[in-house]
Amino acid sequence: MTPRRARRPRAPAWTATLTWKAAVFIAVMCCALAALLGTLVHVSVTGQTVRDAREKALARLVDATRLYEAGEPLPPFAGLDPAGLPDPLRRLTARGERGTMVADHRGRPTMWAAAPADGHALAVRVDHSLGAGTIDALDRSIVGSSILAIGATLAVGAFAVTRVTRRLHATAQVARRITAGDLDARVDDPRTRDPRRPQDEVATVSGALDTMAASLQRKLQSEQRFTADVAHELRTPLTGLSAAAELLPEGRPAELVRDRVRAMRGLTEDLLEISRLDARNETVDLAVHELGPLVERVARAAGTGTETGPGAGPGPGTEVRVVRDAEVETDRRRLERVLGNLIANAHRHGGPPVVVTVDGATVTVRDHGPGYPAYLLASGPQRFRTESGGKGHGLGLTIAVGQAEVIGAALEFGGAEGGGAEARVRLPEYVRFEDDPREP
DSSP states (O other): OOOOOOOOOOOOGGGGSHHHHHHHHHHHHHHHHHHHHHHHHHHHHHHHHHHHHHHHHHHHHHHHHHHHHHTOOOOTTEEESOTTOOHHHHHHHHTTOOEEEEEEETTEEEEEEEEEETTEEEEEEEEOHHHHHHHHHHHHHHHHHHHHHHHHHHHHHHHHHHHHHHHHHHHHHHHHHHHTTOTTOOOOOHHHHOTTSOOOHHHHHHHHHHHHHHHHHHHHHHHHHHHHHHHHHHHHHHHHHHHHHHTSOSSHHHHHHHHHHHHHHHHHHHHHHHHHHHHTOOOOOOEEEEHHHHHHHHHHHHHTTOOSSTTOOOOOOOEEEEEEOOEEEEOHHHHHHHHHHHHHHHHHHSOSOOEEEEETTEEEEEOOSSOOOHHHHHHOOOTTOOOSSSSOOSOHHHHHHHHHHHTTOEEEEEEOTTSSEEEEEEOOBOOOOOOOTTOO
16 A cells, blocks of 8 residues: 655745745844844954953963062962862963963852962962953843844835735736726826836836736727627618518528528627627616526527527527526526527537536536537637537627626536536526514
């Protein structure tokens, strides 16, 4: 049995933010700088204090040596082989050398100086408590001031970084709004309004995003106007052509002409509908409907050849399965358009049987054909693109996606288990609150 590898714990999401990284960088740099400066000051002051104490001890040693050679009594701070003399100094004097050393004497820091004298060690001591206390107080001051400096630097740095990240978040939010279709969204950074003001990198990115959004908006609006104008201009000649086709004598040529006229009319209506959806000024007529009967009505219309919307064609029978019915608050006409296009697409480009399943507020349309093409699953339906080899202009699914967005439904495309294509429409379920009989 292969042992299971332990999963590496993931760091919290907030550790990946720029604010956190900047705070850590500032804290590390401040600590490193404080440690470096504190070490330099500590070493410098400690060295100076020890040198002063050593010079004082050596001066006392010279005086004690002169008194010892003159045979006079030694002062209280001097003596031969005194108790408490550090062993390194004893060994040093035994070799005929003199030296100094800091050590504790009776619990107090003491600077010792010793020199050889007739086989003994002549030593003097200097109280080093004041110097050691000065060094300790200096160390405490360095630590305290370092903490205050790090805290103040972190506060100022966090404030500065937060201002930058807030502007970056605002720019990202505008970019998401543009992606969602709000082409009027702009960052409008105040630094980009006045060219005399110096611009930082965030202002440059914000200005570039605004420029890109404005250019994209102009191009899309131009395309929308072109599509709407073409569709409107085609309606008048198509009406005349349709009337003229009805006057043709019955026969195969007349049927072909009428069929092509119907296809052109359906395409024109689809283009008009897409132009209205692109304009994003559609209004919805909301009402509460039972989803099961509504789906069955759309499936019957598709199965009998009844059109459920402009451009919807006939199809074979459709199986409807109601697992759990539900009430939904939606625009019936637009929902019928979505479901009709999905069912028509399943019949036209998929394979039988076509099964429509109602499970609560979710409707699933499944066929048993080759499935959706890879480009559709990756980036959604594309206009005037179809790879199934059948009839169509690739507008049916595009309209379904647009109408689903208008009514607030989620439309998902995927592959069905066992093969085939599957489209799933998720609607907001309507919850009816009944009166509580316990209430008066």
